[in-house]
Amino acid sequence: MFVKLNRWWIVTVLGALVASSLGVATSWSYVKTAWRGVGKSIRDATPIGFELQRLAGMIQDLEPEIRRNQQVVAQLEIECEYLDREVATMKAKQDEMVAQMRKLREALDKPDSNYIFAGQTYTRTQVEHDLARRLDQYEQSKAQLAAKEQLLQQRRRTLEAATAKVSEYRRQYEQLVMKSESLQAELKLVEAAQAAGKFQFDTSKLAQTKQLAQDVEKRIRVLQRLVDAERQSYDGIPVEADNRPVTERFDELFGAPGAESHGAKSGT
Secondary structure, three states: HHHHHHHHHHHHHHHHHHHHOHHHHHHHHHHHHHHHHHHHHHHHHHHHHHHHHHHHHHHHHHHHHHHHHHHHHHHHHHHHHHHHHHHHHHHHHHHHHHHHHHHHHHHHHOOOOEEEEEEEEEEHHHHHHHHHHHHHHHHHHHHHHHHHHHHHHHHHHHHHHHHHHHHHHHHHHHHHHHHHHHHHHHHHHHHHHHHHOOOOOOOOHHHHHHHHHHHHHHHHHHHHHHHHHHHHHOOOOOOOOOOOOHHHHHHHHHHHOOOOHHHHHHHH
């Protein structure tokens, strides 16, 4: 433990001396340059196949992020659908309120002291109070509707932005997937080319084999010549050759043509 402390103390002192002599900024520049060099050496020494596996793993890690954003988009779509329904319902109720208030207002145009609605009689004061109450409710409902419509617009803008973001994110993700597959295919082609380049043939062995084949061929030709020479010695030497015409040789063996008929005439 004491030795380790001494080492750290020595390193610290040396670092302080370097910093004091070169300056803090210059020393830090040296440190960063050395660190970059170490990092580059490590990256250069890393096999390309391992880096491609690392790339595939990083691309795979993007999938949960895409699913999470797609879930956000789905939630925004549901919220917009429900808000749209609420706005439509509130507008329908306001239309109904306006129609009812219009009937009350038309009744007040008549100079009557009593008014009959749904079989019941109401005084002018009651009708005016009811119309005022309905107007207040309508104003409140109108403010609520405006707030709902504003919220719906905000949700729709958020939904559009989220949808565009997810689409762009997914587009880049698919490009990375295609790029990774393309790089893997290119690496296989390069590795195949490297493997083909490693084919080596021993030309000396090939030359030796050719020479052996030629020597064997020569020996066979010599044997053939010997066999031919032995055959000629067995047949003997042709001393006399019959060079007469073929007709004369035939006549000597079988007789000349017409010789039999000529003999028969002479006997008679």
